[in-house]
Amino acid sequence: MALQGPIPVSFDMVFPHGCYVVGDVEPVKDFDASTNGRFVQSRDKLTGDPVWQVAVMDADPTVKAGQKTVAVKILSTVQPVPPAPLPDSPFTPVEFDNVTVTPYVNGAGRLAYSIKVRAMRAPRRAAVPTKHTTTSASAKDTASTTTSKEIAA
Numbered sequence: 609m610a611l612q613g614p615i616p617v618s619f620d621m622v623f624p625h626g627c628y629v630v631g632d633v634e635p636v637k638d639f640d641a642s643t644n645g646r647f648v649q650s651r652d653k654l655t656g657d658p659v660w661q662v663a664v665m666d667a668d669p670t671v672k673a674g675q676k677t678v679a680v681k682i683l684s685t686v687q688p689v690p691p692a693p694l695p696d697s698p699f700t701p702v703e704f705d706n707v708t709v710t711p712y713v714n715g716a717g718r719l720a721y722s723i724k725v726r727a728m729r730a731p732r733r734a735a736v737p738t739k740h741t742t743t744s745a746s747a748k749d750t751a752s753t754t755t756s757k758e759i760a761a
Contacts, residue, residue: 613654614708614724622707622723623666629690629700630677631663633728652724657683662690662728663704680704681724683743691730705732 609714636659641648650659666675682688682704693700706726714720 614710617709618709619703619705619707622709623664623668623703625667625669626701626703627666629662629702630665633660633662633682633688635686635687636661636681652683655683657685659724660684660688662688678723680728681722682728683724683726688728690728701731702728704728743756746761 636650637649638648638650651657652659661679662682664680665677665679690700703724704727704733706722710722710724712720712722
């Protein structure tokens, strides 16, 4: 099969309405290498870079409440810093570069996606809904109907 491993996608395909940082950027724990008294940060299997994680809220109004917050893994040698929040607002809009998704079957037997990125930055444009072609809308609709975007530890 031609598609193996992480699938490169655009930010707009995953978050067509944008997204907002709702948590801190934290290192991802390597559960195999860590012990009770020693934390070992996970490293990406392909690049060897340390893996960080940040919770974001999907701004898509059609996403169910239980699926609005997703974890995005960031591959970076240094801890990423979120952009500044909007003035007079608790919201911090964010965009990601070099996005990949890896489909997997979660513990409930449903299709889910692990989202990995290489960089986090302030949006180049205001976070407003955009019109997309049938292809990207279909992908988003499909992802929204499952417990999508769950992140495996």
